[in-house]
Amino acid sequence: MVDILLACQSLLKFFQLFGYHCSKVNRHQKSFTWIICLFVVIVGASCLMWFISEYQTQILYTGNKFGTALDFGKFLMNFFAFFSILVESFYFRSYNDVLWKEFQCVEEKIGKWFTLKDAFDATHLVKSTWITIILFFFYMFFWDIFYAFVICPELRSSNFTMVFLFVYALMHVRQLQMLFYTNMINCYLKIVENHLNFIISQSKIMLSLHNLSYDIHLLSDELQSTTAVYKKLMNQGATFNTMFGFSLFSTKMREHVHILTDLYWVVFQFLSGNVVRAIFLATSLSSKCVCLMLNFRSAEEMSSLIDTINWRISGIDLAFQLKSSFHWEK
Numbered sequence: 001m002v003d004i005l006l007a008c009q010s011l012l013k014f015f016q017l018f019g020y021h022c023s024k025v026n027r028h029q030k031s032f033t034w035i036i037c038l039f040v041v042i043v044g045a046s047c048l049m050w051f052i053s054e055y056q057t058q059i060l061y062t063g064n065k066f067g068t069a070l071d072f073g074k075f076l077m078n079f080f081a082f083f084s085i086l087v088e089s090f091y092f093r094s095y096n097d098v099l100w101k102e103f104q105c106v107e108e109k110i111g112k113w114f115t116l117k118d119a120f121d122a123t124h125l126v127k128s129t130w131i132t133i134i135l136f137f138f139y140m141f142f143w144d145i146f147y148a149f150v151i152c153p154e155l156r157s158s159n160f161t162m163v164f165l166f167v168y169a170l171m172h173v174r175q176l177q178m179l180f181y182t183n184m185i186n187c188y189l190k191i192v193e194n195h196l197n198f199i200i201s202q203s204k205i206m207l208s209l210h211n212l213s214y215d216i217h218l219l220s221d222e223l224q225s226t227t228a229v230y231k232k233l234m235n236q237g238a239t240f241n242t243m244f245g246f247s248l249f250s251t252k253m254r255e256h257v258h259i260l261t262d263l264y265w266v267v268f269q270f271l272s273g274n275v276v277r278a279i280f281l282a283t284s285l286s287s288k289c290v291c292l293m294l295n296f297r298s299a300e301e302m303s304s305l306i307d308t309i310n311w312r313i314s315g316i317d318l319a320f321q322l323k324s325s326f327h328w329e330k
Helices: 009-018 033-053 065-091 093-113 116-151 155-207 213-271 275-314 318-323 323-329
Strands: none
Touching: 009 033, 009 116, 009 155, 033 116, 033 155, 033 318, 065 093, 065 213, 093 155, 093 213, 116 155, 116 275, 155 213, 155 318, 213 275
């Protein structure tokens, strides 16, 4: 059996460093570890907020009132979203424990269903998540640093890009955490779908055979067990929505603010005759939308899996159970 939860502990520790996992990663970890991480993150973000507000003229645009309002509004929106996400992480920390207990229950039930493909997908989950995190941050840091020091090396512009780069990174970690959880649920849903397909194929075989009361009894129990696991996964989806609902709302609002304000600066650079700067600024803007698109893709995959499983369950021919006198009476 592949222990998915054990393999995920390294990712949980990574999210804990940013104050987004407000509970112990395992029973051996000291209880105050996540408290220290959360405290350090709050103090660090508060100092960064003070630094930006104290040195506004060196960081925020001051060429005209409208540009200043845009930069200052972006500054307020980012830190409001970040601190509200930290409050959400702390407030719903008990839901995080519930979610992982449910994952443990699911993993105990599906352990015997693992095929070689399921085992590969499960072990690939953590590796692919780490690869996504590394590639995304490399992509984001590359374009922002390149823009700050090569394309637009003015002091104020470089200061703004580099300071807010760290703010963006903190926000994107939360989005990557949401991506990790949805990918986990998708991994379990795929295992349920594969096992359901196996049950359907076996039920069709039993319709053409006789004297298989014991096998029919086992297959019927497997069907009940599979639907029970599927129900738990649906409950986990509801818990996930409670844990990350406000984070998704605030990050989407933040992304819309960024798109609107940054597009203003793209147009501003075009009208000023700085076409190269405008193009590279638009390219840098693309990195801020990648996380949102990754989350949407994962959510769409979950929705597709749920629709497929619902269709499979509703299409099961239960007539095979009538070949057993026990199930006929039941």
